[in-house]
Amino acid sequence: MRSCMESNKHNKHMVVYEDCRMVSLTAPYVSGFLAFREVPFLVDAVRRLREKEPCLMPQVLLVDGNGVLHHRGFGVACHLGVLTDLPCVGVAKKLLQVDGLENNAQHKEKIQLLQARGDSFPLMGGSGTILGMALKSHDHSTKPLYVSVGHKMSLEAAMRLTLGCCRFRIPEPVRQADIRSRDYIRRTLGVPGPPAPGRERNQKAQRPKACPKEGSEEPAGLEIIH
Numbered sequence: 049m050r051s052c053m054e055s056n057k058h059n060k061h062m063v064v065y066e067d068c069r070m071v072s073l074t075a076p077y078v079s080g081f082l083a084f085r086e087v088p089f090l091v092d093a094v095r096r097l098r099e100k101e102p103c104l105m106p107q108v109l110l111v112d113g114n115g116v117l118h119h120r121g122f123g124v125a126c127h128l129g130v131l132t133d134l135p136c137v138g139v140a141k142k143l144l145q146v147d148g149l150e151n152n153a154q155h156k157e158k159i160q161l162l163q164a165r166g167d168s169f170p171l172m173g174g175s176g177t178i179l180g181m182a183l184k185s186h187d188h189s190t191k192p193l194y195v196s197v198g199h200k201m202s203l204e205a206a207m208r209l210t211l212g213c214c215r216f217r218i219p220e221p222v223r224q225a226d227i228r229s230r231d232y233i234r235r236t237l238g239v240p241g242p243p244a245p246g247r248e249r250n251q252k253a254q255r256p257k258a259c260p261k262e263g264s265e266e267p268a269g270l271e272i273i274h
Contacts, residue, residue, distance in 0.1 A: 061221075069089070069093070094134070108134070110137050110219055110222055111138055114138040114140050115198035116197050119146050123198075137197070137201055137210060141194070146173065146179070178203070180197070185211060185216075193217070
């Protein structure tokens, strides 16, 4: 389990909070029920943040997974949002094939039509419902992200937030959480490996000097929990 929180002040991404833990999963993996296996640990991560650094509680969570783009219309981003009462966005790297959506030739043709950063197309299921959007998040990326609503968030706002966090293909909070969690595993288990890219050696996550003033319009941050 990993969480990584970023501020986006003046369009400069800076990690201001990091929490990595080794956990034991007791629930078996069942396709479509991932939230029941992982969400309790994610809720605990949010609770620790609220207790340790209440001034850093985020305005939105970016979740490496799906929201309403799900077999039952309620993926891990929905579960986490409801249980924490925080807005959530599902950002998946692969298409979850539900409601008639398939990674077939037609879908791949639509991807090829995405030419520039910010280009997108709706993911409309066989029921006629738009379950999310395929988003080209970087000019040089050939694979889109699959963005869906998790909780307390419109699809339009979810798209804007996701794109605004992308320096590369993956939103920076998600990317940093992945980099730092792998580094944590190597250090904890003593597994040899190269230094994690995008992170200076022996440098702890930077912390803000002070909490934002009450009523400030500056966002508390964007967080990824996975």
